[in-house]
Amino acid sequence: MRSNGRRAHRGHPSPGKHRVTQTSPTLARPAGRLWLGFACGAGAALIWGVQAVVSRQSVADGLTAADVSILRFLAAGLVLLPFALRRLRPFPVGRLGWKRALILTALIGPFYSAILVGGAHFAPALHSSVISPGLIPVCTALFAWWVFGEKPGPGRLAGLGVIVLGVALFSLEALGSAPARPGAWIGDLLFVSIAVLWASFGLLARRWGADAIEVTMATCLLSVPLLPVMALLMPVNLAHVAWPAIVLQALYQGVIVGAAALFLYAQAIALLGAGRAALFLPLVPGVTALSGFLLLGERASMTEIAGMALAIAGMVIALRSRSVA
Template identity: 65%
Template structure:
């Protein structure tokens, strides 16, 4: 019995490993191309409010059947209203609005480097200030490399002229995104939240903010071609809002949380290639050097204990 079970267990472990790797790679592909799709929305004439509305309406419609079965009380479940509203303010519609707003000013590569690169930096800073956790030397080395790479992007952005003169404004938006997500991550960890519950609650509660965006910000949905609207609805709402969540959750389930995060450094590479192929945005030598530093720093920091 043991001899028969052992090969079966080994085959099952290999299958879980490869399924986890596949889910991790697909998640990085979706997140990496997201910055390019957000940048394309600017070229298509959509505003940040337009893209945010499309994302959360579509994601909420797709998640609603699951929410009705899973969330008691509806729509916040075990989170409760206070925690759900706080997490929505940090990672729901306001976060998406800032992210797409930054794409109005900065190239797609900036978002995929600055946001995931700064998140571990801000998380370590907040964990030290709030929880008293001290990072080890290897993690500090990784974060130093990340900061050096992001400094290269900042130096490049402030030196831009002409069409790229406002890139530094977009970079500040992305810094705000990193701060928001770091606070969100620490609170989610401290409150021991379930990833699927958080995603459902933040999507559904974000619907409450969409009328405010519609009344106070430019809305150009009626002026833009349907293919452009469909691209943002499908990609931002279905793939990013629902698909990436499912894939990342499965990669964590099959690989473990630590190994699942090792795919994050792939995001800037995917964005750089997609931006060249789809947008014609070619990174400068300084931006390439900054991207390499950030990827190296993320890899070192994520491997540190």
Template identity: 65%
Template sequence: MNHAVRPQAVSAATPIAGPSEAKPWLGIACGLIATLIWGVQAVVSRQSVADGLTAADVTILRFSAAALVLLPWALWRMRPFPVGALGWRRALVLTLLAGAPYSLVLIGGAAFAPALHSSIITPGLIPIFTAGLAFLLFRERAGLARLAGLLLVVVGVAIFSWDTLLGAPARAGAWIGDLLFVLTAVMWSCFGLLARRWGANAIEVTIATCLLSLLLLPVVALVLPIRLAQVGLGALALQALYQGVLVGVAALFFYTRAVALLGAARTALFLPLVPVVTALAAALLLAEWPSPAEVVGMAVVITGMTIAFTARSPA
């Protein structure tokens, strides 16, 4: 789940009061909409490769479009502009972890691996790296049930990656994308832990990382290949609207709204649905069909994620 603020970090970084029981149906609808947006994101990223766009192109389109939407809110509410209560140092650190650099790595992975790999490897490994880092840095211990779920995720990712590890012709070169997705999981785990440690608000984090990423875009344009002028307007509009507006702004709004209505624990149960949405969308829109090993691995990962998200934290 790109920069956009990924779901795991949203729930960890958003200090929201207890769930509201007034409109559970609205919370469910918001959770499903966010799940749909995140699930199709990997397919849209993969489509950018087919359209001839580079990771730098998509990153530029994404943060430029998101900034246009978020700038009025930032001018109105963020003091000091554009970092708010985070402050410059913390906002810059979070931007390096979850802003333009994260997008470059994630979209870069889409050039090598099928769309479903992004939705399995990155979201699956984020809670594993987060738990490991939380123990090493803060001595936070996960309960036995959560550890069992995370172990199941590791097994599922291994099964899912079997064809890639064996060098199957249908997955030639996918290992490069898979390694990039592992890197994004590490980056996002660090981001989520720091955001939670600093008590960061999800909306303010999104605004700050988006606007500060604009400062990095000239560097991106200078050092990486750019093909914006060689691609049709339709392809450019798709990436700008989907990656920038839907993923960068709308998905965050719907997910945080679901957390407010249902609570963080229940809303997190929508996250294992993201790979299912990606698998269906990739098959229907890109004709990318998962292998039997990938289907089994996906099922194991989803089961592990569900166990991990529903497990009680130790006292």
């Protein structure tokens, strides 16, 4: 009986009572957990997809990249502060420690946000949602191979190649200075730099075993003291912008993106696993394309649609494949 109980504990239940006892807890609510995980993953993808459109709207409203970054981190900091006071020990860096928290803040803090929003001043919203998310797994694989010696498996390598081909096709008109996309190449290059920064952040966070929620809290709170520096170095136009535009950016960029999207995606990972949760990321460009058309009237060209489709296909292939050969 002891050996049967041991085998059941290892995932090979014996017939009879052990089998019922072993499987009944895990089968109690599988459908509910699955659908809740899907809802959380789709919700996070929806928020991130619309973010590019909201950033693009800031241009029309007269806000600068510094304006949006200041609003984002002030709002996120205020929302996350009560939770951080209870969770982060020591405050405000938690288990990361000061050195690691400051490094991660330098990678995804206010100046990262300024680059991201600054790209929206030059390129349509869809460019942000195709180029940055598409190239993040490519940059991550390159850095992991260069720094850690991790070689991507054949399936992932093929997916990454399709992503690069799709992004190149998508950016063809912008890089060729097509009349329909004047100056968009500047935004595209900024979005490439975003992919480099985010990939570096992701690799360091993984290597240090950082908790996603604690990282978000720490980097948001450490970003707040940097905002006056940003205001001195970059143009700030908040005093001349209508209040509805300011409230929109503060709520969406700070509260919805900075807090809600993180919570939803963390829940999706907990309920579905990291691999399944990541499969919602290719939805982001589609959400941006649809919302950009409905809210901003931005239409993607046939070349951009073809490039986007290739990039999304590559993301799906890469995410479903083994990461290391």
